[in-house]
Amino acid sequence: MDVSLPPFMASSGLLPTGTLLESLIHISNEVASMEKLPCIQVRNVSTMIRRIKLLSSLFEEIQETNSPLPPSSILCLTELFSVIRRVKFLIQACKDGSCLWGLLQTGFVSNQFYALVKEMGRALDILPLSLLNITADIREQVELLHKQAKRVELFLDAKELQRREDLLQVMASNNERNTKYKGFIDIDKLEEVLSSIGLRSPLDYEEEISKLEAEAQKQAGTGGLIVVSNINNLISLVSYSKSMILSSQENEKAKEDIKQRSASSRDLDQFLTSQSLVPIPDEFRCPITLDLMRDPVIVASGHTYDRNSISQWINSGHHTCPKSGQTLIHMALIPNYALKSLVHQWCQENNIPVIECASSSSSDLERCNSKRKFENAVDHISATKVAMDAVKMTAEFLVGKLAMGSPHIQRQAAYELRLLAKTGMDNRRIIAEAGAIPFLVTLLNSHDPRIQENAVTALLNLSIFDNNKILIVAAGAMDNIIDVLESGKTMEARENAAAAIFSLSIIDDFKASIGAHAKAVPALLGLLREGTAAGKRDAATALSNLAVYNPNKATVIVAGAVPLLIDLLMDDKAGITDEALGILALLIGCSQGLQEIRKSRVLVPLLIDLLRFGSAKGKENSITLLLGLCKDGGEEVARRLLINPRSIPSLQSLAAAGSLKARRKADALLRLLNRCCSQSHNPVG
Incomplete structure (x- = not known):
């Protein structure tokens, strides 16, 4: 039977070309053929594959009947294709992604499986089984699947949760301090966790490190500093555990030899070099000097160096990362506490004295003693405080670049602030306190499309913090944001300007001032006509929020919203049926709106x-x-x-x-x- 795709599906790229049933059978078979289960989410994955196999039998039988399908069944099948497609991507991500990161995200990933099953159930709500020419067996199986999907509950694997807790305990030890050394890692527990998710050979460790590095690169643009820091901690832990496995025999021999020698008064690097007994793991060497890192710090590129080495590099006038050659957007040096803990533990396990200051000069010893006193004084400070200090320092540096930098530097700084403001209310508060808002408002008028786009998106992200809404409007941003909405240099800038208007209009007083602006509503309607699906949704959401305020209803109606909204209801590609209906339902509450709607x-x-x-x-x-x-x-x-x-x-x-x-x-x-x-x-x- 040739069930053609709905035109909007074929043109939008939501479904592959060909018939709907062929596409469903093909993608279902792809999911069903995923025989090797991932090391995480085993039950959720296997249960989901079983459900898809059952649906595949339904699709094949419908195809074999060669009978016309009721319209509602085509809608159901279309929605099922979308669900199964996302199931495929989710399972593939579990299989191909980092097992450790997946373990930390187990609750989030389990919730994704749960949400997809619920969507499957909602799609089956509109499947008219009684009108389909299928066997009783298939009908009963689909009815059972439908009932199960409707009453399904979130499943969290108890074993995975325990492994996650064990992993978090190991990671937490990196954030604990005492007066002698930074947290002591339970290597046996760590190796037990790693083994439980399939990391048993050096090759397994290498693959996991590669996957974590790929995840860190991916999250660097979206996940925020803390997320990337957590992934870097995992990389350090896996690297350390790998080095223990690869050199366990050498380490045991080295321990015995070192016990027979008095090394307390020797320089650490000279001792290791001259005796050649304990090889320094590559992960612990500074990329500049190749010596053991005593005070590892992270630079803006994400690479780690010993503080003394990278400080000398920067003080010599360099503004690039020595390892990658990448221009450093800021010169802040963020302590890599995870790696420092591993270095200290490695030294202790090998009876190597932990010498933090190489020089024996009085001035260096003074600095060393001062540093130790400072570390003892801040033992009580939490990791969150350290992270917030890093955000504050970074924000202040970036605001300086917004104020004084070249267009290229401003573009980079606005982008960094955009990302920094994407995660966490504390970040949004700190960025505003650093004085970013007035400079970002000014950059909305930039002729550089990327600067404008980054500036309006940064303001959107900052506006999620309620107090920042007042600061943004007080900085005179409204006219500029509406100008970007009306004629921004990129579609993304226009869409994010609409989202910013929605965010600002959550405050009732701003609903009135935005609605009274001559360009605001016409500009939103313009995006509603011309924007992408996401842009139309942003514009509709903003209009809906403005129309909640009664005096704005007449403004929206006079601007021509009603016929446009009704047209969008009939446009499958627009994808904003619910939003358009919501606005019309608000507008019908006034006489002028009722008259316009009755004309249709x-x-x-x-x-x-x-x-x-x-x-x-x-x-x-x-x-x-x-x-x-x-x-x-x-x-x-x-x-x-x-x-x-x-x-x-x-x-x-x-x-x-x-x-x-x-x-x-x-x-x-x-x-x-x-x-x-x-x-x-x-x-x-």
Whole structure:
């Protein structure tokens, strides 16, 4: 049977070319053929594969029947394709990604599996099994799958949770201090955790390190400093454990030899070099001097160096990373506590004195003693405080570059602030306190597309912190943000300007000032016409928030929103059905909006279909609109509902099993239609 793809699906790239059923069978077989399970999420993965295999049998049988499909089944199959496609990507990510990072994220990943099963259940809600020409066995299996999906609960593997706790304990030891040395790592527990997720050979360790490095690079643009720091901690732990495995025999011999020698008064590097007994792991060597790192620090590129070496490099006038050649966006040196802990532990396990200062000069010894006193004084400071200090230092440095830098430097600084503001309320507060907002507002007028895009996105991210909303508006940002929305140099800049307007309009006073701005609503409608699917959604969300404020309703209506929103309801590619319905439901609450909405001849049949196939929110707003259209002189709409054979059963179904709001409004609409029928002696049952 040749079930062609809906045109919007084929053109948008959501589905591959070819028939819908062929695509479903192909992708289901891809998932079903994933025989080798990942080392994490084993039960969630295996259960999901079993579900997909069952659906594959359904798809194959439908294809073999060669019978026409009801429209609702095509909608269901389309949604199932989207779900199975995401299942495939999720399982592949579990298999190909870092096992350790997946273990730390076990709750998040388990929740993704849970959400996909729930989406599968919602898709099967609209599958008309009784209208499909399939065998009783397949029908019963699909019905059982549907019931299971509807009542499924989040599954968290107890063994994985325990492994995660063990791993966190090992990582936490890196953040604990005492007066002698930084936290002591339980290497046996660490190796037990690593072995439990399949890391047993040197090759396994190398592959895991590569995957963690790839994850760190990926998260560097989206995850924030703390996430990247956690991944770097994992890399250090795996590297250390690997070095223990590879050189365990050499280390044992070295321990015995070292015990026979008095090394307490010798320079550490000279001792190791002259005796050639204990090889220094490559991970512990400074890339500049190749000596053991006593005080490892991380530079802006993410690479680690010994503090003395990299300080000399920077003080000599260099502004690049020696290892990568990358220009350093800032010169802050962030302590690598995880690696420092591993170096100290390695020294202790090999009876090597921990000498933090190489020079024996009085000035160097003074600095060394001062450093130790300082470290003892801040033992009580938490890792969070250290992280916040690093954010503050970075933010102040970047704001300086915004103020004084060349366009190239400003572009980089705005991008860094954009990323820094993406994660964490503390980050957003600290960046604002560093004075970033006025400079970012000024950069909204930049002729450089990337500077403008980074500036408006940084302001969007900062605005999530409520106090920053006031600071952004006080800095005169509103006119500039609306200008970017109207004619920004990139579509992403326009979309993020719309999202910023939504964020700012959460404050009631700003709803009024934004709505009163002559360009704001027309600019949002412009993005609603021209934007990408994400841009249309941002614009619709902002409009909806503005329309909550009653005086803004007339502004939105006069600007021509109603016919545009109705057109978007009929545009499958737009993907904002619920958002458009929500705005119309707000606008029908005023007389001017009701008059505009009543002019449409296509809206009522569309709303009747949405009563059956829309989302829960879509059904609620569809009833709101139909009820508003039938009241106060809406007899014609009521008659159109009565003669449509699908409207009354849909309303009765929602009155019995819809949401609380849907039930209440469906009852009200049925009573209204019943009165209308009574006048014609034909009451509604």
